[in-house]
Amino acid sequence: MKIFEVNAKSASYPIYINDSFEGLLSAFEKAGLFGRKALVICDSNTERLYLDSILEILGDNFLTVCHTSFEAGEKRKNLETIYDFYKVMAENKLDRKSVVIALGGGVVGDMAGFAAATYMRGIKYVQIPTTLLAQVDSSVGGKTGVDFMGGKNLVGAFYQPEFVFMNTKTLYTLPEREFSAGMAEVIKHGYIIDKDYLNMLFEKKAEIKELRTSAITDILYGSCKAKAYVVSQDEKETGLRAILNYGHTFGHAVESLLGFKLLHGECVSIGMMAALALDLERGVITEDDYKAAEGLLKYFDLPVSVRGLSARDIHSQMFMDKKTKNNIITLVLLKTIGEAYSDSSVGSEEIDRAILKITGE
Ligand SMILES: NC(=O)c1ccc[n+]([C@@H]2O[C@H](COP(=O)([O-])OP(=O)(O)OC[C@H]3O[C@@H](n4cnc5c(N)ncnc54)[C@H](O)[C@@H]3O)[C@@H](O)[C@H]2O)c1
Numbered sequence: 106m107k108i109f110e111v112n113a114k115s116a117s118y119p120i121y122i123n124d125s126f127e128g129l130l131s132a133f134e135k136a137g138l139f140g141r142k143a144l145v146i147c148d149s150n151t152e153r154l155y156l157d158s159i160l161e162i163l164g165d166n167f168l169t170v171c172h173t174s175f176e177a178g179e180k181r182k183n184l185e186t187i188y189d190f191y192k193v194m195a196e197n198k199l200d201r202k203s204v205v206i207a208l209g210g211g212v213v214g215d216m217a218g219f220a221a222a223t224y225m226r227g228i229k230y231v232q233i234p235t236t237l238l239a240q241v242d243s244s245v246g247g248k249t250g251v252d253f254m255g256g257k258n259l260v261g262a263f264y265q266p267e268f269v270f271m272n273t274k275t276l277y278t279l280p281e282r283e284f285s286a287g288m289a290e291v292i293k294h295g296y297i298i299d300k301d302y303l304n305m306l307f308e309k310k311a312e313i314k315e316l317r318t319s320a321i322t323d324i325l326y327g328s329c330k331a332k333a334y335v336v337s338q339d340e341k342e343t344g345l346r347a348i349l350n351y352g353h354t355f356g357h358a359v360e361s362l363l364g365f366k367l368l369h370g371e372c373v374s375i376g377m378m379a380a381l382a383l384d385l386e387r388g389v390i391t392e393d394d395y396k397a398a399e400g401l402l403k404y405f406d407l408p409v410s411v412r413g414l415s416a417r418d419i420h421s422q423m424f425m426d427k428k429t430k431n432n433i434i435t436l437v438l439l440k441t442i443g444e445a446y447s448d449s450s451v452g453s454e455e456i457d458r459a460i461l462k463i464t465g466e
């Protein structure tokens with residue numbers, strides 16, 4: 106088992122990475138959570154796949170253990186589902202000492218975290234992320250919330266868990282497309298934070314795709330470390346944390362124009378190709394680097410371009426991004442491979458040329 110500590114300003118907590126759920130129970134004990142009431146929150150898929158094992162592991166070490174689930178998917182990431190959670194919490198008389206356990210992907214984690222952050226002004230919660238995206242991205246950093254009136258994550262809170270426990274084997278049941286979507290964020294971490302990590306991804310791409318335990322452990326560890334570093338510098342996104350949006354301003358535009366038909370990670374992949382095109386034009390990366398990035402994304406079955414959307418529509422949509430303020434588009438660009446920064450002075454033509462690379466007009 107690998108363990109490392111996230112040191113955010115508001116809290117520090119361990120991330121455990123193992124190839125089974127062994128060690129989960131002792132993580133609860135170490136966090137001082139035995140003897141309390143616990144509520145496991147899952148979705149319809151993680152309920153079917155993992156709830157029984159988790160309940161068995163928790164055993165009789167808690168005062169009571171109850172559970173609730175909702176139909177899997179982003180559609181249910183809203184306040185009505187949170188309301189259902191509150192009802193279960195109140196009916197089971199969860200109190201300030203109780204603990205919420207998020208068992209699932211980013212949708213479960215964001216919502217369970219938000220319910221925990223707000224029930225009785227905040228009770229403890231634990232993350233057991235089961236998608237690659239949740240393991241390398243959403244379970245680290247303490248952003249919780251729900252979608253509201255068409256706005257993604259419009260209502261939420263920064264709230265850190267007591268610990269995060271990931272079992273690499275949960276990826277065996279994950280649909281391949283979901284795995285690939287998570288890989289887009291993993292590859293992003295390499296480009297924006299750590300060149301050695303990126304090189305490792307190139308070297309071990311076959312082992313990663315085959316879900317070899319040691320390679321998967323390496324990416325969970327590497328990506329969590331990269332994200333935790335950023336979060337430790339800037340928990341509430343007043344500066345550095347924005348670099349995690351590399352490829353996202355282009356990607357979000359594609360994502361909403363396509364009516365969320367593509368997965369977020371797939372749009373991030375397309376968006377990164379536009380960002381890399383800008384980096385190439387600015388001479389920060391070479392043509393070979395650009396081609397290599399494209400090859401790596403494709404290797405993981407990620408799209409690198411989009412058909413049926415015009416550059417003009419994508420550009421206009423970028424003004425709707427929640428990170429666009431006062432009509433100024435802020436893009437994350439590379440200083441060099443392994444280091445990124447935010448730039449609010451990218452010219453309109455430059456942006457157009459980058460978009461043309463992904464629309465192929
Ligand atoms: N908090 C953050 O910092 C942050 C960062 C990135 C994304 N997010 C949020 O994360 C969400 C996306 O997360 P996601 O991609 O994990 O989506 P998800 O939670 O919907 O999971 C994707 C699908 O995989 C299923 N699933 C989960 N684990 C499985 C397993 N082990 N085997 C088989 N199926 C499994 C789910 O039931 C679902 O159908 C979005 O709502 C996004 O806003 C949050």
Ligand SMILES: [Zn+2]
Nearest residue numbers: 290353369373
């Ligand atoms: Zn993302």
